[in-house]
Amino acid sequence: MAMREHTSLATRCMVGSAVLALMVVTGSDGGGGGVKDGAGSTSCKPASGKVALDYWSWVPGMQKAVDLWNQQNPEIQVKLKTTPAGNAGTYQNLSNALKAGKAPDLGQIEYDSLASFRLKDGLRDIASCPGVKDSGQKFADWTWSQVQFGAGGRDGVWAVPQDTGPMALFYRKDVFDKLGLKAPTTWDEYAKDARRLKKAGKYITHFSQTDPNWFTGLLWQNKATMFERKGDSWKVTVDRPESRQVAEYWQKLIDDKLVATDLQGFSPALYKAWNDGEVVTWISAAWGYSTIRDNAKSTSGKWAVAPMPQWQPGEQQAGNWGGSTTAVLGGSKHPAEAAKFALWLNTDPKALEILNREGGLYPAAKAGASLPALKQPVDFYGKQKIFDVFAQASGNVDTNFTWGPTMTDTYRYLSDGTAGVIGGRTTLRDVLKETGSQSTESLRKQSLDVTG
Known part of the structure; x- marks a missing residue:
């Protein structure tokens, strides 16, 4: 749900x-x-x-x-x-x-x-x-x-x-306004904002090892299908150019210490960081509005919602979580x-x-x-009609995204690999390659027809 x-x-x-x-x-x-x-x-x-x-x-x-x-x-x-x-x-x-x-x-x-x-x-x-x-x-x-x-x-x-779960950008509008920033419309702008926020003592967001399906939503936005299927034959495409673009982007943010890597999704520590203004954006799904509302009550009226940043100016692509x-x-x-x-x-x-x-x-x-x-304004979000943003996002989700038949395995591989990234033992690019190989083997163990 x-x-x-x-x-x-x-x-x-x-x-x-x-x-x-x-x-x-x-x-x-x-x-x-x-x-x-x-x-x-x-x-x-x-x-x-x-x-x-x-x-x-x-x-x-x-x-x-x-x-x-x-x-x-x-x-x-x-x-x-x-x-x-x-x-x-x-x-x-x-x-x-x-x-x-x-x-x-x-x-x-x-x-x-x-x-x-x-x-x-x-x-x-x-x-x-x-x-x-x-x-x-x-x-x-x-x-x-x-x-x-x-x-x-x-x-x-x-x-x-x-x-x-169409995805958009939740952001602390009060913090952005104070620093003279607008909601970023591209991922390049998002990275620039991350540097500006870091100088102000804040993280633009957190990168969690326990939310591989969140990362999948980021891949989805970039049309990075993880599996392809023809009839009953499967091909694992986790490690593909579109996925690598996403991985390299977030690896740069991690390496430059522009995102918090010691916070897990849906954790008391993350909620405290929201309440304290230490973490000021969350790329999340429509249901995320209540997660912030219910766990960062002291920030009521300070958040807003904007479309996901785009890889190219003028695009309108959204992921789903x-x-x-x-x-x-x-x-x-x-x-x-x-x-x-x-x-x-x-x-x-x-x-x-x-x-x-x-x-x-x-x-x-x-x-x-x-x-x-x-259709109603939401008080917590400064009386913004935030679901208009999610309605637009829902229409911009790629219809060709395909789930694999062993997604629980794939998620586990992504999660385990991300733990290594956060620990400095590997990179997201390497995680994609390893997850692709492990997912292919997982399909074969299920006696499925695998190509490539």
């Missing part, structure tokens, strides 16, 4: 952990709307009678949305199970449930984990379910591409987008009804309002940009 109201939840959702032991699952016939053709089946016939669906999610307040659905749909009742965030337990529990043939009908799965589930037959292809194919236009283009695993829909539809989907899982006996609920949950105006208000989600649905809460 994204736009989290609780920092602990943000931390759990953002940090990758152990490798998922996802098992092959075949479909089962449960009668009524049952599907007999396996998890990847294109069959999606509605049931003839009442249906009960199980749904696992970690979004705060999700029960209120489910209650609204159940009131409006007596023939299709949904039972919610609140679970830990994905890598904090839900994914492993889903893996075990799939293996035992006891998985729920629906589950919350982040974009970067969809490929893992799909390749092990953990997802249903819901492209043929009523209303699904016609719903692509209702979502931000890049999110629909993510659930198709490529443009053109040749791979079916494997989930319904729920929320996103975070976001989830609602997926119909392998073994579901009622994919048509499950898909219907997933579409409603992530497109209905009332459902979107509940998930935004209660769970802090920044919706993937285009209609979400019209939510009243996202």
Whole structure:
């Protein structure tokens, strides 16, 4: 999920952990709307009678949305199970449930984990379910591409987008104003500002070893796709020219001691640095607005939001950090009804309002940009309408970015390598090369077809 109201939840959702032991699952016939053709089946016939669906999610307040659905749909009742965030337990529990043939009908799965589930037959292809194919236009283009695993829909539809994490620049406007600085529009300007701020006794930002998915968002902005896929064949492209440009840029900031390297993301030490004015920007996702608001309360009214700095003047590219989907899982006996609920949950105006208000989600649905809460000035940010910036960013996220099927491994390699960078034992450029080699080996260990 994204736009989290609780920092602990943000931390759990953002940090990758152990490798998922996802098992092959075949479909089962449960009668009524049952599907007999396996998890990847294109069959999606509605049931003839009442249906009960199980749904696992970690979004705060999700029960209120489910209650609204159940009131409006007596023939299709949904039972919610609140679970830990994905890598904090839900994914492993889903893996075990799939293996035992006891998985729920629906589950919350982040974009970067969809490929893992799909390749092990953990997802249903819901492209043929009523209303699904016609719903692509209702979502931000890049999110629909993510659930198709490529443009053109040749791979079916494997989930319904729920929320996103379009990235922008949070910055201390009071500090910038005092030093006669404006929000940087390019990365060159950002580096110059970093030097000016260092002379004033401040760091422009922190560089954390525990947020490899944050660094991935920076790569994404520069169109540095980490994996390429043709059919079921994979190629690891972590170490590519666009990635090297990002790595060399941040390596220079680290070497020149222009960024704080002793602060980890979502930590009390980082929050203190924000409150004390020691660290004065954060390149983060839409959900980050509440992380700063809730943990740097003494700075209310002093922050503002601007688009991400660009590699070339005049460009409009944004990265993404975070976001989830609602997926119909392998073994579901009622994919048509499950898909219907997933579409409603992530497109209905009332459902979107509940998930935004209660769970802090920044919706993937285009209609979400019209939510009243996202149109209002935000007091903490000097009454700026900050979500206008994120709405623009969402439209500037590269739709061709591809997640690999073993992203938890790749994140771990990036994180371990970054620790060496901060310790002065290696460089980000070398980390990319090593992560690419390790990720290729990880794919091969999963018996996947790897090229290059």
